Amino acid sequence: MALSKVNPNFVNQNVGRRNILRNGDMRIAQANSSTVITATTTQYVVDRIKHNLAGSTGARYSVQRKANQTDGPGEHSTYMRVECTTAQSAQSGTQSNFEDHRIEGSDLNGLAWGTTGSKDATLSFWIKGNVTGTYAVWFYAVADVANKMITKYYTINTADTWEYKTITIPARNDEIMKSNVNAGLYVRFIWNTGTGYSSGTASTSAWAADSNVNRYAGHGVNLASATGNYIETTGHQLEAGSVATEFEFRDRGTQLRDCQRYFYKWVNTGLDDQITLSTPYNPAQQDGSLPNTSASGHLYFPTEMRARPTVVAVVSAGSINRASSTYTGFTAQMSSTTVSQSVSSVTSYTATAEL
Numbered sequence: 001m002a003l004s005k006v007n008p009n010f011v012n013q014n015v016g017r018r019n020i021l022r023n024g025d026m027r028i029a030q031a032n033s034s035t036v037i038t039a040t041t042t043q044y045v046v047d048r049i050k051h052n053l054a055g056s057t058g059a060r061y062s063v064q065r066k067a068n069q070t071d072g073p074g075e076h077s078t079y080m081r082v083e084c085t086t087a088q089s090a091q092s093g094t095q096s097n098f099e100d101h102r103i104e105g106s107d108l109n110g111l112a113w114g115t116t117g118s119k120d121a122t123l124s125f126w127i128k129g130n131v132t133g134t135y136a137v138w139f140y141a142v143a144d145v146a147n148k149m150i151t152k153y154y155t156i157n158t159a160d161t162w163e164y165k166t167i168t169i170p171a172r173n174d175e176i177m178k179s180n181v182n183a184g185l186y187v188r189f190i191w192n193t194g195t196g197y198s199s200g201t202a203s204t205s206a207w208a209a210d211s212n213v214n215r216y217a218g219h220g221v222n223l224a225s226a227t228g229n230y231i232e233t234t235g236h237q238l239e240a241g242s243v244a245t246e247f248e249f250r251d252r253g254t255q256l257r258d259c260q261r262y263f264y265k266w267v268n269t270g271l272d273d274q275i276t277l278s279t280p281y282n283p284a285q286q287d288g289s290l291p292n293t294s295a296s297g298h299l300y301f302p303t304e305m306r307a308r309p310t311v312v313a314v315v316s317a318g319s320i321n322r323a324s325s326t327y328t329g330f331t332a333q334m335s336s337t338t339v340s341q342s343v344s345s346v347t348s349y350t351a352t353a354e355l
Contacts, residue, residue: 112181
């Protein structure tokens, strides 16, 4: 495919970590690797990018992380593909489908919103699709006094062609943003929407109070109009300032740890990583008269998680009745064991602390 690059005049700056978004080049997909997932519920298919179904929408999309591609834009060989699998000719009410980045409040500190040193922010990304027209990107900032929004747009000009886009949003200066581990900013890419989210007038130049009918007003495309309609996108970057710089690639180890702060998937290889659940009693004495026949084992996460995660663990024998987690690990416990279960081990688990 031909490449069409919009505003290619990057400013190269060696200023350390610039990209506020995590996994903007779509390299990490712990849960699904490169499997095509037809999403029937709201979920993360690619790490840190949430696929959403809102308002009982009837439209459905498959989502896939495509890796080691030769047709990616510029220096990118990995991208996300979203393809309509169940069409909906028109949406009503708040029916909508979209992807969004959810950013921790503390990750926004560099923007200094609400202070005298506040900075605008610029979003840049590559996108390709078969449906041309105007698409909305919705920004939603969470604060103590009032949550506010602003809507911006980009246009896919040529079908089936990679295009580079930039969007700049003004600093939000009416109050200081929260610096915590909760969602502080949403960056949302809209694919289709009903009038419940688009019949009003969007605020496009200043932050405004949240209003459903104004959110996606001006979005001009129904990507769900026919099966096979698609979007491919990569190189998502949000940074301080009004100029987009070239994409900040991170080494895979750093990027993986960034994602594991929110979600971690572990599978036992059967080698030196095997964790056996043990009982404080000699298995030979487990005759039912002991005060406690539970067995447990502790597993550590590779990095501290955003919050105490929800853990789902699978064991080789018996069943888990409790998985007590902290920010750094969890204890898997079986309520009772038998001689045959005394060698049970954790075969896999997921830990989820998503926004």
